């Protein structure tokens with residue numbers, strides 16, 4: 001145990017509430033480094049959080065835009081001012097590189113600032129009625145109490161992009177972060193608390209999804225659920241919320257295609273694929289896991305990508321020379337290694353993919369490239385969520401587009417090409433919520449909608465001004481002079 005180890009509590013009704021159970025938060029780059037003990041909530045804690053949120057809701061819903069703006073703006077400013085310190089903490093907790101973690105922290109700060117502005121811009125509609133002497137007004141009201149369930153792979157940005165719009169539009173929040181990475185959500189909680197968030201408006205309940213998450217989903221006092229995570233859990237949550245008549249938004253996995261055409265600039269294609277497939281240790285729902293490469297460029301592409309991939313430095317997330325941090329935990333690493341073993345049977349060849357033993361005890365894996373694969377293989381159907389990508393060779397543009405769309409997912413899709421017709425046709429016909437031309441499939445802006453189609457997403461889009469659709473409900477009023 002190190003000196004920096006802390007003991008962190010949940011926040012219920014504006015009070016820090018330690019539980020009798022806690023969980024050790026472990027650094028995946030160095031499993032001897034215990035970051036702290038984080039309280040584990042239970043169903044009673046969830047009850048208390050929901051009761052606090054319900055009693056705070058009328059005043060917060062009526063608080064008006066200035067108070068909401070000021071709170072979110074203050075949190076955003078502090079995240080930006082402290083992005084390096086908080087970013088290093090994120091790298092230590094989750095394992096992405098310091099540069100990526102500082103970038104993610106800045107993104108969380110920008111998200112809070114963006115929704116501070118949006119709190120001032122909640123607009124309605126005034127329309128004439130089709131009947132004489134009647135006015136119609138369409139206004140937006142908060143949904144109520146929202147339960148937010150977040151994953152470990154963006155431990156500060158995803159809580160930020162759910163919490164900030166929820167509060168901006170006048171909702172009260174119960175947040176359950178991933179049990180692997182509660183520390184970053186705790187940082188946001190501490191900032192909201194210190195910058196004067198009224199008691200009960202925001203509540204933090206840490207602990208496992210199987211107990212705390214389930215209690216949030218089932219709770220009759222929660223009006224809406226926003227979830228990001230695996231496809232299986234997301235689908236079950238959407239079904240349960242449908243049955244319970246709760247508003248729901250689920251963001252799940254991807255099997256994102258990156259098409260490389262013969263006319264692509266090879267350097268652009270290599271940098272785009274390296275980033276999209278392997279950066280952030282491949283632990284992004286937007287990662288490019290299927291590299292669909294046209295025959296004429298295939299051999300040069302494979303040669304250059306293999307060379308660049310094997311040169312990537314895997315190591316301690318806190319070492320600034322590291323390019324690929326560790327996998328988040330032993331379970332995810334074991335799952336990646338199982339897929340790599342499967343690839344040894346399915347693909348013609350596998351480059352990399354070994355477990356690495358480095359100086360510190362951590363969950364290190366060499367990036368893996370699967371060659372000579374086809375789109376029907378399991379490695380090309382299931383989300384792996386590690387630094388692993390397949391190459392699928394195709395004859396022409398039509399085949400590339402058909403392979404890109406032949407998946408149950410539809411989150412992000414990309415194409416590397418210098419041909420405007422290919423770029424435009426791909427943009428129009430690819431079945432994905434986000435399309436990238438000569439850019440990695442991962443790494444998105446904070447002020448525009450984020451989300452997918454088919455098995456990747458269900459419900460209204462997240463982020464940007466489109467977030468208003470999920471976090472508000474519309475009321476249509478008819479007014480006659482009488």
Ligand SMILES: NC(=O)C1=CN([C@@H]2O[C@H](COP(=O)(O)OP(=O)(O)OC[C@H]3O[C@@H](n4cnc5c(N)ncnc54)[C@H](OP(=O)(O)O)[C@@H]3O)[C@@H](O)[C@H]2O)C=CC1
Pocket residue numbers: 149150151152153176177178179180207208209210212213214217228229230231233234251252253254284285332383384385
């Ligand atoms: N789309 C994305 O961004 C992400 C996708 N994934 C995918 O999911 C796989 C597994 O990762 P994992 O972290 O286990 O993803 P999960 O879907 O299990 O976790 C996401 C969040 O949901 C919670 N949760 C889990 N089970 C339930 C439940 N029954 N009811 C309510 N909440 C629940 C988790 O809690 P807790 O973890 O605390 O128990 C966590 O907060 C990855 O390998 C990857 O394929 C994972 C993370 C992000």
Ligand SMILES: O=C(O)CCC(=O)C(=O)O
Pocket residue numbers: 153154228283284285286441442443444
């Ligand atoms: O690619 C990004 O910038 C965001 C990815 C993301 O939200 C996720 O992996 O959950």
